[in-house]
Amino acid sequence: xxxxxxxxxxxxxxxxxxxxxxxxxxxxxxxxxxxxxxxxxxxxxxxxxxxxxxxxxxxxxxxxxxxxxxxxxxxxxxxxxxxxxxxxxxxxxxxxxxxxxxxxxxxxxxxxxxxxxxxxxxxxxxxxxxxxxxxxxxxxxxxxxxxxxxxxxxxxxxxxxxxxxxxxxxxxxxxxxxxxxxxxxxxxxxxxxxxxxxxxxxxxxxxxxxxxxxxxxxxxxxxxxxxxxxxxxxxxxxxxxxxxxxxxxxxxxxxxxxxxxxxxxxxxxxxxxxxxxxxxxxxxxxxxxxxxxxxxxxxxx
Amino acid sequence: xxxxxxxxxxxxxxxxxxxxxxxxxxxxxxxxxxxxxxxxxxxxxxxxxxxxxxxxxxxxxxxxxxxxxxxxxxxxxxxxxxxxxxxxxxxxxxxxxxxxxxxxxxxxxxxxxxxxxxxxxxxxxxxxxxxxxxxxxxxxxxxxxxxxxxxxxxxxxxxxxxxxxxxxxxxxxxxxxxxxxxxxxxxxxxxxxxxxxxxxxxxxxxxxxxxxxxxxxxxxxxxxxxxxxxxxxxxxxxxxxxxxxxxxxxxxxxxxxxxxxxxxxxxxxxxxxxxxxxx
Ligand code: SF4
Ligand code: SF4
Ligand code: SF4
Ligand code: SF4
Numbered sequence: 001x002x003x004x005x006x007x008x009x010x011x012x013x014x015x016x017x018x019x020x021x022x023x024x025x026x027x028x029x030x031x032x033x034x035x036x037x038x039x040x041x042x043x044x045x046x047x048x049x050x051x052x053x054x055x056x057x058x059x060x061x062x063x064x065x066x067x068x069x070x071x072x073x074x075x076x077x078x079x080x081x082x083x084x085x086x087x088x089x090x091x092x093x094x095x096x097x098x099x100x101x102x103x104x105x106x107x108x109x110x111x112x113x114x115x116x117x118x119x120x121x122x123x124x125x126x127x128x129x130x131x132x133x134x135x136x137x138x139x140x141x142x143x144x145x146x147x148x149x150x151x152x153x154x155x156x157x158x159x160x161x162x163x164x165x166x167x168x169x170x171x172x173x174x175x176x177x178x179x180x181x182x183x184x185x186x187x188x189x190x191x192x193x194x195x196x197x198x199x200x201x202x203x204x205x206x207x208x209x210x211x212x213x214x215x216x217x218x219x220x221x222x223x224x225x226x227x228x229x230x231x232x233x234x235x236x237x238x239x240x241x242x243x244x245x246x247x248x249x250x251x252x253x254x255x256x257x258x259x260x261x262x263x264x265x266x267x268x269x270x271x272x273x274x275x276x277x278x279x280x281x282x283x284x285x286x287x288x289x290x291x292x293x294x295x296x297x298x299x300x301x
Numbered sequence: 302x303x304x305x306x307x308x309x310x311x312x313x314x315x316x317x318x319x320x321x322x323x324x325x326x327x328x329x330x331x332x333x334x335x336x337x338x339x340x341x342x343x344x345x346x347x348x349x350x351x352x353x354x355x356x357x358x359x360x361x362x363x364x365x366x367x368x369x370x371x372x373x374x375x376x377x378x379x380x381x382x383x384x385x386x387x388x389x390x391x392x393x394x395x396x397x398x399x400x401x402x403x404x405x406x407x408x409x410x411x412x413x414x415x416x417x418x419x420x421x422x423x424x425x426x427x428x429x430x431x432x433x434x435x436x437x438x439x440x441x442x443x444x445x446x447x448x449x450x451x452x453x454x455x456x457x458x459x460x461x462x463x464x465x466x467x468x469x470x471x472x473x474x475x476x477x478x479x480x481x482x483x484x485x486x487x488x489x490x491x492x493x494x495x496x497x498x499x500x501x502x503x504x505x506x507x508x509x510x511x512x513x514x515x516x517x518x519x520x521x522x523x524x525x526x527x528x529x530x531x532x533x534x535x536x537x538x539x540x541x542x543x544x545x546x547x548x549x550x551x552x553x554x555x556x557x558x559x560x561x562x563x564x565x566x567x568x569x570x571x572x573x574x575x576x577x578x579x580x
Pocket of ligand 2: 060061077078079080081082083089093094095096097098099100101400
């Protein structure tokens with residue numbers, strides 16, 4: 001089983017549009033949207049939800065005022081300033097550590113488990129898809145990301161699929177860490193700007209930290225070819241393979257408005273060809289062939 | 302006056318709006334880059350920065366001599382950061398949320414005050430704009446305490462502009478809580494609209510007034526404008542796609558450097574925000 005995670009460091013680089021196009025090209029795969037905080041892949045995939053499950057995250061403290069003696073112990077204990085002078089817990093600030101719950105002398109604090117979102121198993125025109133929606137202002141996005149990836153893996157095993165295509169979240173924090181651990185390879189989609197390069201170098205450090213091979217794809221490369229070359233040189237220096245360049249093309253946005261990927265919207269365009277080349281380069285990269293699967297079949301032929 | 306510049310979706314031009322507005326207003330403005338996972342504002346403002354200050358958080362350090370292996374600390378820890386194996390306490394620092402529960406319950410005084418590095422904070426100035434940003438350590442998962450640290454630098458009572466991280470979960474909340482106004486930056490596409498809706502919901506849970514900037518306003522469809530009209534969210538500025546702006550952005554230049562006529566528009570944007578935040 002191989003899992004390819006598409007991330008970007010910086011948001012808005014066109015990662016999801018490319019992931020959706022790859023979904024058209026991949027064979028025998030399961031799709032997974034690990035950007036649970038601001039999921040977009042479903043907008044291009046039109047998934048038919050087959051199974052919907054609540055995601056229960058952490059607990060949040062609730063003070064029963066009838067039983068509270070206003071001794072002030074909880075206020076003193078809470079490191080997250082979540083309890084007001086009137087002994088009411090602010091659910092947004094509460095970290096769910098439960099320290100006040102355990103140590104309240106009157107046992108006046110409840111600790112109900114919270115529903116933090118939902119996750120889904122769906123059918124799409126490009127195979128099964130696991131995705132989720134994190135509740136607004138919720139924590140635990142890392143946990144939900146791990147859950148979604150785990151479910152995608154289970155589903156792929158059941159269906160005998162050998163590839164998981166995962167659309168990852170932006171940044172380098174908790175959800176990203178949860179989305180890349182144990183992946184076979186990362187495709188880092190970069191745009192040729194100073195911020196693109198800056199953020200990519202942070203993601204590259206993260207990939208090294210977790211020992212996952214990174215592949216680089218420069219999107220909208222023609223907005224600044226010099227910067228594109230700088231990024232490619234940087235990638236080489238960091239021992240990351242460059243899998244190709246995709247031009248800036250309003251076709252991506254037009255396809256998005258139709259709820260399609262670029263290959264479905266205008267499969268004979270030059271840009272569509274470039275996307276196909278990138279996909280081939282990814283699948284031929286050593287990190288996606290650790291078990292020699294791809295090469296093996298060509299050898300047999 | 303604290304203005305948080307946010308966007309449900311990343312890459313919509315949030316940093317562009319924050320840095321251009323700060324620079325156009327100039328004197329007395331403080332810009333706080335709270336997108337600590339991927340701080341970018343410095344690339345456009347080129348501030349002169351002072352020494353990086355390390356920001357740490359509490360994690361327990363166990364004194365094996367004093368520890369009796371009673372397991373009380375592991376029992377209160379809701380984050381599985383402590384385990385007692387063969388009478389010895391193991392600490393998993395990256396899981397710890399610094400709640401202090403373990404220290405509170407240990408009767409032997411065996412839980413000592415240790416720490417984990419979250420990242421760094423740097424401050425300085427870019428022309429007459431005061432500047433600070435945080436930088437999350439690579440491999441660190443918890444950004445909210447670092448964001449709070451960056452926000453605590455704000456001793457000035459003039460105008461503070463916060464560049465918030467993308468998304469709608471805890472880091473964003475940490476960057477917009479307590480602001481007087483949230484300026485949402487979006488692009489008029491289905492992705493932009495979808496994430497804008499989530500962002501607006503997050504702002505609503507906090508009860509802060511908000512307004513909208515539409516970037517690359519001529520690429521896409523009318524979904525965002527229709528939504529804004531329906532929800533009564535004022536559109537305060539539209540920035541059309543301009544290759545010259547895109548190229549300037551790619552090399553770290555401000556819009557107002559290549560298109561000086563935009564300085565007035567950004568000052569005007571601020572004036573409109575001030576009126577909206579007041580009423
Ligand atoms: S510790 Fe318990 S009794 Fe004391 S103020 Fe808090 S809730 Fe009330
Ligand atoms: S559970 Fe923890 S964070 Fe929540 S109110 Fe109690 S002490 Fe504070
Ligand atoms: S509570 Fe204190 S004495 Fe008990 S196991 Fe933990 S550190 Fe050791
Ligand atoms: S501080 Fe809280 S989260 Fe950290 S180890 Fe102690 S009990 Fe666990």
